[in-house]
Amino acid sequence: MSFSLHDSALGRQVDLVPLVTGKISVYCCGLTVQAAPHLGHIRKEVVFDVLRRWLTFSGLEVTLVVNVTDIDDKILAKAAAEGRPWFAHAYFYERQLHRATAALGCLPPTYEPRATGHIPEQLELVQELIARGHAYPAADHSGDVYFDVRSWPGYGQLSHQRIADMEPALDADPRGKRDPHDFALWKAAKPDDPATASWASPWGRGRPGWHLECSAMAGKYLGDAFDLHGGGLDLKFPHHENERAQSQAAGRPFAHPWMHNAFVTDPSGEKMSKSLANGMLVSEVVRRFDPRAVRYYLVAPHYRSMVEFSDQAVATAAAGLARLDAFVDRASARLGAVRPWTMGEAPAPQALPAGFARAMDDDLGAPAAIAQLHDSARAGNRALDAGDDPTALTALVQVQNMLSVLGLWKLDPAWPAAGGDLEPVVDGLVSALLEQRQAARARRDFAAADQLRDRLTALGLTIEDAPDGPRWKR
């Protein structure tokens, strides 16, 4: 284990040293399920899916917890506008999120807790912070509870800011606050909130603040101290700063290092705008492009680099992936199919070129890793040209393993419809069965012949006669 990564808290690269030998616990801030996910949302899911695959390949047992924020002002407002309950709105988009991540070949996390499912754990944390002098109920008796940022000397360390330079927290009426930067741990219910959207607390009915959710869920499922906290760069401040402050002020070591991925930008370099995002819904993008090409487009740049979205960029990615696939197809046809490493298996020796492992161990260096992938494919093609089968086979094994680590192997179990290229296999199997049926008829075993016809029907296949022989249709 020699994996190192850029720790956004320290601002430099550090070795990832597991707290428990052989295991890595990762908490990754998930989505607020208020709208259909676009590529900007889902880049994080892909980045952390690659991290998880790489650490697993490296022999670690990875626990990945990704929360679902299922209540907030936006969810309440949108649900009210649609005339459906907030929980139905949130659940609808939670399922859309699952569909989007599955469409891009991401494995489900180890666990995916919902914020509203952890009210007791959140109330305990608020009470602990009040007891320690780091939180206080709002002075105006509104029922809010705030974190006292001035009481915690570490506040600002994650995002490297002095309190005076920070944006004030706009999450509540400032009249009840000691300092405008104090943020809400608990938010009193508003008169027009639905009854299901608040819970009893020592300060009256209310709901948890956003930042509190993650502190409580990370603590519950990964423990007071865990290995790595991740999320999108836009969450570094205030969300992660506040999460870290809450947890550490409550006496929990929490996570280090922190890992933040950059955005998907529009061509002007802006964080994805609303208007552009509409054309970048995952559901739309995977209709227009091969989902594996979309994943390649998201995987190939360094996770800390901004990625600009354009159809051209995805098309370029698709061409890169096609070159790799072409080598795999060519080599498999000559040397026989090889099944690469997949999640849950022990990696085989000689499974990867050193350059790829070195790149991945160096802060998930995807650009160098992808360069190695193409080098290996080119070397494999040259070996095939030269009739050097042993060299070509090594390249085939390694290229497939690299693709698998990146979640790009075309038959990876995480791809929902692995087997778009199964059509020729179905062709072959159907003609073999039809020959069997002919043979059964020839020996006057009509029961067997009928049974074969029924099998095809049961599989949803219909057979049609065509000039060049029978054709199947679904």
Next chain:
Amino acid sequence: MSFSLHDSALGRQVDLVPLVTGKISVYCCGLTVQAAPHLGHIRKEVVFDVLRRWLTFSGLEVTLVVNVTDIDDKILAKAAAEGRPWFAHAYFYERQLHRATAALGCLPPTYEPRATGHIPEQLELVQELIARGHAYPAADHSGDVYFDVRSWPGYGQLSHQRIADMEPALDADPRGKRDPHDFALWKAAKPDDPATASWASPWGRGRPGWHLECSAMAGKYLGDAFDLHGGGLDLKFPHHENERAQSQAAGRPFAHPWMHNAFVTDPSGEKMSKSLANGMLVSEVVRRFDPRAVRYYLVAPHYRSMVEFSDQAVATAAAGLARLDAFVDRASARLGAVRPWTMGEAPAPQALPAGFARAMDDDLGAPAAIAQLHDSARAGNRALDAGDDPTALTALVQVQNMLSVLGLWKLDPAWPAAGGDLEPVVDGLVSALLEQRQAARARRDFAAADQLRDRLTALGLTIEDAPDGPRWKR
């Protein structure tokens, strides 16, 4: 609205009269996510998906809440045996459940709350029951809290039993109970329970009893009174009897009527046995058969009739569905494709034959509804034979709408990747060919057997023996 159904509480058919005009609220007991779902589990999901589609088609706004029981003794024991956290175990099978229901064309429910996400609501209910004299902490100070069945005159009304005739509740040490039939509302944590599997309560750390979960979640999301409570027949006693007693003893009207679906049995008429269930995992069955045929097999019998599972029964269902599809294909080819009603749209006039609507309104009478479906297809085929296009078009529209109401239309949005994934087809074709090979050997035609093996090899497939039968690999 003239829908009536068999109320299992009253033991007779009643009209379903919405509490709020135009809306229907349904709570349906979901799965304990401890293992991969088999057809016996999933029949309920299919039955209530049809109910929801039919009520929606009838112009009602349906809210369907289906819980996930994500903690219980089995989950804790299995997770411990596997060496993974209980929440990871539960979440893994929650996702398997989603995959199984999606594979059978079921729409996600309106909401799917998890039991462990509702501790405050459950504690409130226990306290209300204690305050009203219907519950008490265990006399042996174990930390359990029990429902006092003798204190509630309605206990036994749902399952039509006298307390003296009931099985005692085996959920705790009987020494702390007033009556052996008293059941646990709250279960004290055991010394070897993981810390994450218990919550603070006035009676010490513990977790909710199974029955309590559903009372609390139904009350939260559907209100103190709602329209319909459903579930599998095996839940009628004790689960639903206890749920109803808890809620009503706490002053909540709860649901009426109650709707219970029958089991999928093995050929001996037993509720699906463990050994048989292994061959009936949804993931396996949809590999061996067209998933639409599997749904047809589950949908066609009356929901209150036991369904016997056999390959032959599914094959017969597949043949029935194929006849309907053949009419749709033939009529579409002649008259042009017609898009049927789907969920979320207003039904068109003349959309269904009266016989189908009558059958569905009469306690979801699937056998009569399916008979009408085939009558319409036959009439449509006759009209096509006779060149009577207007009659054939009416039949096409109506047949497709009937298929859509039953969730069987082949392009229904609930079907995943309609047509993309060929793996299940390859599975089915390979097993058919392997059977041919066996049969060739049995009749000592070894040349034919070898030839079949060579065909598979030539297609790049290798066959491996697995405990549940041969598997192919590329």
